Amino acid sequence: MTATAPPGVRQDEAGTGPRDSVALAGFGYQQELHRTMGRYASFAAGFSFISVLTTVFQFFAFGFSFGGAAFFWTWPVVLVGQLLVAACFAELAARYPLSGAIYQWATRLSSPAFGWFAGWIMVIGQIVVVAAAALALQVVLPAIWSGFQLLGGDPAPTTPTGAANAALLAVVLLVLTTTVNLLDNRIMSAVNRVGVTAEIIGAVLIVVLLFTHAERGPGITLHTGGQGGAIGALLVGSFTAAYVLIGFDSAGEMSEETRSPRRTAPRTILLALASAGVLGGLLVLGGVLAAPDLTDGRLATEGLSYVLTSSLGDGVGRALLADVAVAIAVATLAIQTSGSRMLFSMARDGVLPCSALLSRVSPRTGMPAAPALLVGVAAAALGLLNLASPEAFLAIGTTCIAMLYLAYTMVTGPMLWQRLRGAPVAPADGPLHDETGRPLFSLGRWGLPVNALAFVYGVGMTVNLAWPRAAVYDPAGGHWYFQWFTVLFLAVTVALGAVYRTGRARKVTSTLAG
Template structure:
């Protein structure tokens, strides 16, 4: 797809304001996605990607097994770091309300090739996250009813039977979410809103019940009791929080489908992370306090599913687990949607193989169908790795998190350099956060004098956490020994992804005679809109 001039503006899609279309045209793009999402739908996009019920239930056992009760304190530490990142993203969402946010932001803050790699790592990471979210069904469904264990008898996700069963159920879920992603975006948004509402209600109810059934006081969280001691609780135990508290940028990813995105997206990015941070932290603490035992080994293998069914009884526990299933389905849908928008955004700049097909948007549904199918098929292929070995479950989960953290750092890093060089302030064209109408004299969202210190913390945190996640610890990635490729899986996958991206850019440069830049150079932010 080629960029359009600001005067080449199509009639507004359903629910879209003319100023939003004009503003998008100012960036060089036509309004093709239907702009129907309001504030709650935008919030739901970020919250459902994070999906505290999905990810806390999926990784609670892992964090506890390494850090013991003290792994709870890694949660506020990770949340503080991610809030620094989210504040930077909120500024950028107010300035660049575009689909494929990470790619678009990094490209405009640095160079096209660097921005392309940020988008490349991000979209591959998102597809891996889709697979990891779909695999989470195995943590919950067999605990509700043994009949969901279609293969073998051992439901533990790290067993051969559990891994194979997880792959089968994940494939069925991906077929469902891909179908929904091919429907009208109003249907997708409605499913997302309903699911998020059910997840929030369920999470609050679970928190209340866990705290009212507490077996011990919060002082227990100062004991490690895991395999890694105090340092292990901080570094390895932080994987749980690191995996959960990602995806808040999805509100920015769907900016071209959101009404008044300059105002809406910054607020919903921060609200999604804050709400998920509070609920997730309470879930972790409640699980530790209400567990029947911290020493029988079950909390480190079965996680919160064990706590709910053992503490609250099978009946109520299973009802609450059913709500977790809803959260997993909606999370998988939301992450796949976010990945498809990233693919669409890069494709319309001609930056992906098969770009012309991937950049097509159905005029009837307002959905990019090619990217949705590609994201679903890619995630399904990754899920099949679970059939090769049970260790693939953990390798897949940590790999996707590391890739997203790397992509985030490829935004906050260039943003920090722009600030330090004085190229990111207020003003027209190349500078500050754009205003709108009567608000043109002030930013819609700005960190002001706190921009540099917040940005420094965000960048440092992102780099350190990426290294922490990718570090090849044998005790984490290859506990049984004999599988060196699992120990180095994250590092190897990152290198392979980078090499594949570099190969594509070299091929493209040779074929097109250009140095890997987008087919149409992205326009700078308009000074104002309205």
Template sequence: MTVTTDPTPPAPPSPGDAGDGSLAEFGYRQELRRRMGRYASFAAGFSFISVLTTVFQFFALGYSFGGPLFFWTWPAVLVGQLLVAACFAELAARLPIAGAIYQWASRLGSPAFGWYAGWIMVVGRVVVVAAAALALQVVLPAIWSGFQIVGGDPSPTTTSGAANAALLGLVLLALTTLLNVLDNRALSAVNTVGVTAEIVGVALIVTLLATHAERDPGITLHTGGEGGLIAALLVGSFTAAYVLIGFESASEMSEETVNPRRTAPRTTLSALTTSGLCGGLLLLGGLLAAPSLTDGRLASEGLSYVLTSTLGDGLGKVLLADVALAVCAATLAIQTSATRMLYSMARDGVLPQSARLAKVPRRTGMPGTAAVVVGVCAGLLLLLNLGSPQAFLAIGTTCIAMVYLAYAMVTGPMLIRRLKGQWPPADGGDRDELGKPLFSLGRWGLPVNALAVGYGLFMTVNLSWPRGEVYDPEGGHWYFQWFTVLFVGITVATGAVYRWYRSRMGAVSSTKDPGGQARTEPALDEAVRN
């Protein structure tokens, strides 16, 4: 049975779910509607990554610090993330449950450890939703000046641009929240259309930029940024680090995916690989086709400047419209992923108002209350952008750091289990829904896992490091310089206070062990230690 504090029993499976018992071994009933095929699963991960959204949003940051050399941080981060994705693919094959990070960390580590991983990921995902919605400001005013409703300067780093970004983001969040409350067929349809349009758009942009190249690829060996080589590799890596996250969204949607043990591992890896290739070509195309590398516009306006200047206003704006569509699809996918995480934790009864957050109406088969909570919280974060342009960068880097930390909270205990010989589990369940072997790293598991942990911890520190020249370039705002550290600290402290309060009130969190048996939290901790 589903572990939840909601007195209302879970809705029975819909006709399309009849006979599916993939959740029974974990103690859950099928409440979400299992309709997503392989392409829709791929779309969930690809939409979250959304190279058009994030490359256009963060290209200027990477270039301003590292110059053309920052291009090489892309393949470096891609390799690191592929290590993490490979570990996640093994987990997705064996634990196909919504709320993947929370569920995996709970089973690999302990319920308390998993709770913190899930809590950090939920908060981080909400921040990612807000940051993605802000990306509309990078493209819409460049398409039509009428989209600049507040003030006259559209740059996200100005006061008017920051305020307008918040306004556009709020409108977008209202639409994505509505879709996340409706039936998941509409959700999948919008995601599929958005991903298809994005792939076509990337192909067109890369092709057109290649035909307008002003220089050869050797330019990527030059720094030209503000801080030389070190800044190019560390701060310049923020662009790739922000783009190449969210590939595990295919796993987050496992309970809505047909044959998840076979589908989710493959779509997790294919979404990241495809995004890595597309994003790398976009970066290279922008550097080769930019009218100038020294006039300052590439460091302030990014790829929007390259498209409109190189391809002309007409064609450039058409392609920017495709980028705007990708931004919308990305915001939708990220909010959906955050909603599934919130729902997964709530049905275990480990969050405030769990009964309401875990409710899935029979009519829609969607956790609508959780979707509304994510949308409202992300909207409140957008209001920070009204106060100061620096909030744009602070929000963006904070969400990346939190996601990387949550990733490490999965790969870390996974590595410990490998070293103890407890992973992968030798329980005989080594076949997927089609009777074929589950995805496995085999003898490469230990080195891949170890490198994934080291990479994740390094990037978490790199992203969180309080660099004044990055987070507070104008000076006088110490809280922006330390924003990421403070936000992560406050998130963990808030979680600790809540868990202390639950303990003080006599609440006992119920969860599951790797075998799927419901246990109280202390009992499961003891079982894992033994």
């Protein structure tokens, strides 16, 4: 199968040189996406999906409200668990450098049907994550300037006016990110790189300022002070870290747009998660130490925005919040891009409705336009649920985390099964070296224990996130559907997938019989 460079794109930019294009053709695919991303751009893809500024600012108040200062200790627990998962993904990224990584990996480690459900759950989860990320603008923009509270009233995301305003801001942001996703691969990558650089600089600056304005010592983290005891801090408080530390697989999702992906993607997957994990943990700790008061209730409702504007002054605090707003916009863009690549990967295998349209790539831009539009419109529709009730904000956020954790487990599970039965996790005729001639990334003899721990951790966290706790999902009472929202959404997602696959199988059978 021969790949040719799109018009106006050099051979090396399109990734159609002798190594990357031949490797992709070995999997049965043509080079259609433009291969313009280097190492930093690949790192930025994973880091911007994680986006510590977006997610820590979005969920800090929630974690503190349940676990008090002790919820900080959930951070290293979740980080270690996710690093185990990322190590498994790094091995697979070196051996299967393909777009739609979760779908591709699960399919090749198990069966086409199982892989399809992994991809289906992942892409629906990604759409929900896009909506949740866009809704995070409400946490920072009204704190920068009251004029961003377009509907007036209380800007807190948990209030009716704050929730409704969050929906409006989210729709505006999604229009912008969808436009960028339609322009050009190089423009999208450049925006991502600039945004990630600004986010890293801003995060480091915020960490330094928080620690230099500390009001108390780190010993305070040994006290919960929230709505639960130690177990509550670990289980419910872990939602913050669980939400932040996802999306590192995006470096793998963008493999077909990355130069030398067998070498680059495994390292950027691990680097993106490790660097985000360290920065995020320091942000959480710094926020607890620098908060003016831990008992007045503001930290549990306003989160880090309150700490910045109160401890650092309005001018500095608002300037830093502007950087957070940039990080939120770039994170929304990156997540939308990742979701569109998952749709594209599944569609080109002909396993989705309207596959011909969803798999079409513009030769000029190197971008699959239809998937980007679909993800943007679907995310906007989910974001508008916030107009109905402020509880939708938390329901949407925790649902997307649970779905991604389940999809991750649908990769580490089959991978573990292959290891236990002594089968290789790599293609039988696959290369042993990356594009530089060095051995492919491998866990070696640590593969089995790391894989086993990653799978157990993933199952446990998925159950923890989806558990229908009334105190978490329906604190006011009377909304049973919010309490069970995550479970119901997962069930509906699987059921719709099963209905589609059953109907498709019957159609294929009747066509063959006819």
